[in-house]
Amino acid sequence: MSELSSNAKKVIEEHLGRYPSKQAVTLPALHVVQEEKGCVSRKAISEIADILELSPAQINDTLSFYGFFRTEEDPLGKKRVWICRSLPCMLRGGDELLAELCSRWNIQPGQTTADGEVTLELAECLGACDGAPCMLVDDELTLCVTADDVEKQVRGGA
Amino acid sequence: MSNEDFKPVLLARQGKPNSHTLETYKADGGYQALAKALAMKNTEVIDVVKASGLRGRGGAGFPTGLKWTFLPKDVSGPIYLCINGDESEPGTFNNRVLIEQDPHQVLEGIVISSFATRTTTAYFYLRYEYGRCYRVLKDAIDEMYANNLLGKNILGSGYDLDVHLHRGACAYICGEETGLIESLEGKRAWPRIKPPFPAIEGAFRRPTVVNNVETMACIPHIINHGAEWFMSMGVPKDPNNPRDAGSYGPKLYCISGHVNKPGLVELPMGISARDLIDKHAGGVWKGRKAKAVVPGGISMGFMSEKELDTPLDFAGPGRVGCLGLGTAAVVVIDDHTSMVDVLYNACRFFAHESCGQCTPCREGTAWSTKILERIRDGRGKLSDIDLLLEISGSMGTIPGTTICGLADGAAWPMKNAIHKFRPEFEEYIKSGRRSESPALAGAH
Ligand SMILES: Cc1cc2nc3c(=O)[nH]c(=O)nc-3n(C[C@H](O)[C@H](O)[C@H](O)COP(=O)(O)O)c2cc1C
Ligand code: SF4
Ligand code: FES
Numbered sequence: 001m002s003e004l005s006s007n008a009k010k011v012i013e014e015h016l017g018r019y020p021s022k023q024a025v026t027l028p029a030l031h032v033v034q035e036e037k038g039c040v041s042r043k044a045i046s047e048i049a050d051i052l053e054l055s056p057a058q059i060n061d062t063l064s065f066y067g068f069f070r071t072e073e074d075p076l077g078k079k080r081v082w083i084c085r086s087l088p089c090m091l092r093g094g095d096e097l098l099a100e101l102c103s104r105w106n107i108q109p110g111q112t113t114a115d116g117e118v119t120l121e122l123a124e125c126l127g128a129c130d131g132a133p134c135m136l137v138d139d140e141l142t143l144c145v146t147a148d149d150v151e152k153q154v155r156g157g158a
Numbered sequence: 159m160s161n162e163d164f165k166p167v168l169l170a171r172q173g174k175p176n177s178h179t180l181e182t183y184k185a186d187g188g189y190q191a192l193a194k195a196l197a198m199k200n201t202e203v204i205d206v207v208k209a210s211g212l213r214g215r216g217g218a219g220f221p222t223g224l225k226w227t228f229l230p231k232d233v234s235g236p237i238y239l240c241i242n243g244d245e246s247e248p249g250t251f252n253n254r255v256l257i258e259q260d261p262h263q264v265l266e267g268i269v270i271s272s273f274a275t276r277t278t279t280a281y282f283y284l285r286y287e288y289g290r291c292y293r294v295l296k297d298a299i300d301e302m303y304a305n306n307l308l309g310k311n312i313l314g315s316g317y318d319l320d321v322h323l324h325r326g327a328c329a330y331i332c333g334e335e336t337g338l339i340e341s342l343e344g345k346r347a348w349p350r351i352k353p354p355f356p357a358i359e360g361a362f363r364r365p366t367v368v369n370n371v372e373t374m375a376c377i378p379h380i381i382n383h384g385a386e387w388f389m390s391m392g393v394p395k396d397p398n399n400p401r402d403a404g405s406y407g408p409k410l411y412c413i414s415g416h417v418n419k420p421g422l423v424e425l426p427m428g429i430s431a432r433d434l435i436d437k438h439a440g441g442v443w444k445g446r447k448a449k450a451v452v453p454g455g456i457s458m459g460f461m462s463e464k465e466l467d468t469p470l471d472f473a474g475p476g477r478v479g480c481l482g483l484g485t486a487a488v489v490v491i492d493d494h495t496s497m498v499d500v501l502y503n504a505c506r507f508f509a510h511e512s513c514g515q516c517t518p519c520r521e522g523t524a525w526s527t528k529i530l531e532r533i534r535d536g537r538g539k540l541s542d543i544d545l546l547l548e549i550s551g552s553m554g555t556i557p558g559t560t561i562c563g564l565a566d567g568a569a570w571p572m573k574n575a576i577h578k579f580r581p582e583f584e585e586y587i588k589s590g591r592r593s594e595s596p597a598l599a600g601a602h
Contacts, residue, residue: 019322023343026345027325028325031327052344062345065329087248087489088489091414125249127246130420140289
């Protein structure tokens with residue numbers, strides 16, 4: 001059975017027409033797979049490589065450069081929450097916010113809560129320093145957050 | 159023009175209802191500049207942009223029109239325009255606001271610039287974190303195709319253009335123009351050794367121009383109102399310095415950190431940091447004083463309190479020992495904050511974001527972070543201060559030891575912090591105290 005969904009294949013196919021090289025579709029392909037599955041498995045890598053006429057090592061080389069992608073040993077929770085720790089956010093409590101969430105959820109940055117709901121990540125500047133400290137949930141920014149705001153938004157109250 | 163009379167140009171449509179739609183953009187005169195440009199020769203468009211004195215807003219301040227003339231004159235085959243929307247320099251968020259609020263302004267600039275540079279395919283490289291921007295741009299591009307503003311024979315001119323959005327994957331180095339190109343090509347974002355410069359050999363080994371989002375947003379206004387209008391704003395060339403290209407036009411200043419009203423302000427180039435903080439950001443918070451101010455993203459280093467009257471134009475920050483104007487992202491640090499903590503934060507950023515190709519950058523950013531960790535843990539030595547200076551003096555394109563400017567950006571906060579705040583570092587180390595701010599184990 002194919003690891004890539006028919007949607008993923010369709011997205012990859014659409015992107016092939018946009019670039020003069022197949023390799024340029026590497027990031028779009030990795031994105032669609034991770035968005036669907038929460039990780040990019042070894043099988044997915046080799047199927048992407050087949051479509052792009054590359055070796056799996058080339059896909060893996062790119063994948064591993066960007067800390068953004070997860071392998072099947074280390075999949076994401078249902079939601080991925082990034083807390084910014086760069087200077088403007090640090091000056092307005094970013095470090096304290098991250099430390100507080102680590103202690104409330106009993107995990108370290110990079111880890112997922114025991115119920116598999118939330119992966120907590122530390123981010124460098126998210127481009128929302130006007131709303132420091134800020135967070136990113138998947139790919140949506142929320143400005144000026146407290147630990148309670150974060151919990152409400154990603155764990156629905158509690 | 160005084161700052162009081164200034165009316166926003168790039169932010170003029172901020173906060174209007176549905177400012178992101180084609181309909182409202184057109185109602186406000188949108189795409190008239192495109193029609194005007196398409197009736198000109200492409201070289202005439204370049205001449206106007208050149209004459210306006212517009213310099214790139216992405217950090218390096220390179221004259222935009224001049225960059226376009228570096229493309230080979232008679233080339234067969236494609237030329238590419240890459241729009242740099244990787245915006246990741248700490249403190250910087252102007253591209254995000256421009257895209258979310260007024261995507262068509264940016265896109266009109268892209269079509270005009272593509273026409274000027276004879277590009278028929280443009281890639282808009284957007285950092286992944288800007289999901290809202292991505293969706294806004296996607297809709298705006300769809301509207302353009304549906305209204306003959308993209309695709310074949312745009313507005314009946316015979317000119318064809320496709321614009322493709324390309325999402326990044328959370329790496330600062332993708333903002334460096336050749337790192338961006340490598341990333342676009344599907345590889346790790348390792349900046350290339352230059353020359354060849356992208357204008358000769360860039361994306362997919364073809365002649366390529368890379369321009370910032372704010373640079374693109376300036377273009378329609380220059381075409382509409384002319385080069386002289388653009389030059390009526392900002393700071394003219396220094397007649398005593400033949401290498402100064404002046405600082406013309408409106409500029410977006412991002413203000414963050416310890417101020418009462420963080421936000422985005424548009425002003426003619428050249429306001430001082432002090433006026434920006436006091437008149438446009440509600441002053442330093444909690445009635446405190448500023449200790450240090452970042453003039454244009456943390457790569458640019460720090461100004462001390464007594465340097466705050468420095469104009470924030472392309473030449474100003476350099477005169478007080480900063481690297482440059484950078485992205486004009488001003489970060490205010492109050493007098494209750496430890497410069498040791500601030501410098502640690504900056505070094506940790508660059509250690510995290512170094513791509514690792516060049517030894518001085520990879521090792522220099524990692525070791526400076528470790529040294530500052532040790533100092534913050536109460537185990538610093540006075541000799542660490544000179545060690546940090548030595549490291550900062552040996553990495554970067556300025557000493558000529560690295561491929562790209564990330565290392566200069568890493569070195570500058572170190573140099574400025576130590577030169578301008580040395581007694582604070584000495585006192586901190588002598589006291590043997592430990593930082594109060596939480597430092598997570600394994601957090602980098
Ligand atoms: C480490 C590094 C990161 C950069 N990040 C960005 C960025 O996020 N956005 C940007 O426009 N330029 C960035 N630049 C500058 C680009 O290399 C390039 O000069 C710019 O995109 C050119 O556009 P402009 O002439 O319109 O400013 C960066 C440079 C370096 C060295
Ligand atoms: S200077 Fe640093 S970021 Fe730039 S190419 Fe070298 S190692 Fe990579
Ligand atoms: S520093 Fe947190 S968003 Fe910029």
